[in-house]
Amino acid sequence: MNKIDLQLTAYGFFVMEKSTESTDLSERPTGEARAATLRDSLGVGFAVGLSGFAFGVTAVSGGLSVAQACVLSLLVFTGASQFALVGALAGGGNPYTAAAGAFFLGVRNCFYGLRLSSVLSPSRRTRPLVAHWVIDETTAVTLAQPNAPLARLGFAVSGTTLFVCWNLTTLLGALGAGSIGDPDAWGLDAASPAVFLALLAPMLRSTAERATAVLAVLLGLACLPLLPTGVPVLVAALAAPLVLLFAGRRGRDTVAEPTDVGGSEEGRVP
Amino acid sequence: MTTWIAIGLTAVGCYLAKLLGLLVPPGPMERPLVRRLAALLPVALLAALTALQTLDGGDGAVVVDARLAGLTAAGAALLLRAPFLLVVGSAVLVTAGFRALGG
Numbered sequence: 001m002n003k004i005d006l007q008l009t010a011y012g013f014f015v016m017e018k019s020t021e022s023t024d025l026s027e028r029p030t031g032e033a034r035a036a037t038l039r040d041s042l043g044v045g046f047a048v049g050l051s052g053f054a055f056g057v058t059a060v061s062g063g064l065s066v067a068q069a070c071v072l073s074l075l076v077f078t079g080a081s082q083f084a085l086v087g088a089l090a091g092g093g094n095p096y097t098a099a100a101g102a103f104f105l106g107v108r109n110c111f112y113g114l115r116l117s118s119v120l121s122p123s124r125r126t127r128p129l130v131a132h133w134v135i136d137e138t139t140a141v142t143l144a145q146p147n148a149p150l151a152r153l154g155f156a157v158s159g160t161t162l163f164v165c166w167n168l169t170t171l172l173g174a175l176g177a178g179s180i181g182d183p184d185a186w187g188l189d190a191a192s193p194a195v196f197l198a199l200l201a202p203m204l205r206s207t208a209e210r211a212t213a214v215l216a217v218l219l220g221l222a223c224l225p226l227l228p229t230g231v232p233v234l235v236a237a238l239a240a241p242l243v244l245l246f247a248g249r250r251g252r253d254t255v256a257e258p259t260d261v262g263g264s265e266e267g268r269v270p
Numbered sequence: 271m272t273t274w275i276a277i278g279l280t281a282v283g284c285y286l287a288k289l290l291g292l293l294v295p296p297g298p299m300e301r302p303l304v305r306r307l308a309a310l311l312p313v314a315l316l317a318a319l320t321a322l323q324t325l326d327g328g329d330g331a332v333v334v335d336a337r338l339a340g341l342t343a344a345g346a347a348l349l350l351r352a353p354f355l356l357v358v359g360s361a362v363l364v365t366a367g368f369r370a371l372g373g
Contacts, residue, residue: 054358068273075281078288080316085280087323095276099283102276105315106284111308113291114300122292131289187365190340193323194361197341200316201348203309212310213317220318225330236318240310244303 029150037150038157044137045161048079052166054191055082056173061183062090066174073170077163078135080199081106083192084233093230101233112139119143119151133159136199208243215239340365 029037052073059069064086072082081102088098113134119142122130133155141158145151180186204210216239223232298304324341327333344361352360 048354051355051358054362064273068277072277072280076277076284078284080312081280081284084315084319085276087319089273089276091326091328095272095279099276099279101315101319102280103283103287105312106280106287108308108312109284110287110291111305113288114294117292127292128289131292132285134288134291185366185369187336187340187362187367187369190324190337190344190361190365191358193320193337193341194344194358196316196320196323197344197361198348198354198357200313200320203313203316208306208310209313212313216314216317217321220322221325221332224322224326224332232322233315233318237311237314239314239318240307243310244306 029147029153033146033150034153037145037154040144041141041154041157042161044141045158046165048137048162048166051079051195052169053173053176054188054195055079055086055166056170056175057177057180057183057188058083058173058192059086059170060174060177061188062086064089064174066171069174070167070171073167076102076106077132077166078106078109079166080196083195087192088230088233091229093228097228097230097234101230104234104237108136109134112136115139116142116155119148120155121148130155133163135162137162208247211246212239212243215243336365336368339368 055073056069059072059082060066064072069086072085076082076085084105085098085102088101089095113131116130116134116139120130138155138159142151142155145154177183183189200213204213216236219239220232220236223235227235320341324337325332325334340361340363343364344357347357347360
């Protein structure tokens with residue numbers, strides 16, 4: 001269970017979740033299992049941490065200072081929200097709608113926390129620190145581990161590696177942005193939508209997800225000429241409740257709805 | 271200054287969302303409807319962000335330019351199960367290539 005797809009599978013852990021259900025607390029991880037966990041954690045940490053470079057360049061070429069780019073990576077530390085905020089500000093959006101879009105993207109981390117708290121069982125004192133590292137990648141690594149001690153190790157190592165790499169590469173990208181001239185000539189304005197697409201792709205599993213994506217695109221583009229920068233994205237978020245409402249009316253047979261019994265996610269597995 | 275306000279709000283909001291997940295008992299948050307909504311919300315936001323940042327002409331108009339070629343390349347890379355950095359890299363390279371050719 002230690003082989004993790006290095007792709008950013010934001011919801012990939014739903015598929016791997018089975019492994020944590022049989023968590024045996026008395027089981028002592030072997031050296032081999034620990035090595036596998038370390039290898040995966042470091043791999044995910046480095047691969048994703050490197051994309052901080054793209055963030056640093058995008059942020060500074062979008063009009064932020066080096067300090068602002070670095071503060072975002074240090075304090076926000078959840079990639080999609082950071083890219084969304086920078087994009088909205090670069091487009092001339094007002095700070096409140098820009099922050100709202102970034103916040104709504106960050107809400108998913110709340111649900112990761114729910115799952116992680118039972119596996120990691122952090123103490124009252126460490127909880128505020130643990131919380132900062134609850135993101136897509138650390139959640140995927142942690143929930144893929146076969147038992148609680150390895151899950152804690154995976155969370156700590158992937159979290160540390162990601163945090164260090166993401167912040168260092170943000171700084172390097174931000175410093176380098178000034179010396180490359182016109183960032184558009186280098187195609188760097190395509191980096192941020194490509195990041196969103198890469199995050200989105202593994203989520204498009206059932207009809208409901210695909211319908212939501214299509215509706216959100218249509219809503220966003222339709223609002224583009226009508227509303228100020230940053231607001232169309234918020235309107236597009238309405239696609240989620242709209243699809244749920246529609247699916248609820250049509251009956252359950254059209255949507256693979258997760259059952260709440262025992263937290264099974266069978267319906268989500270393709 | 272407005273940029274710092276946006277950064278501050280985002281930092282506080284995103285941190286509280288992370289912390290809340292670790293603090294609250296799972297009860298109400300684990301209801302199927304809430305979970306469905308939580309799963310669909312990022313889908314809607316990411317899809318809209320992808321489209322808008324690819325096609326936004328800056329003055330409220332939808333514009334097709336080199337960015338769309340870059341995003342198509344990224345989509346192809348994703349279908350080929352390329353790693354994350356390669357997906358982003360292909361979008362950047364193809365966009366730059368199109369611009370260099372005057373596209």
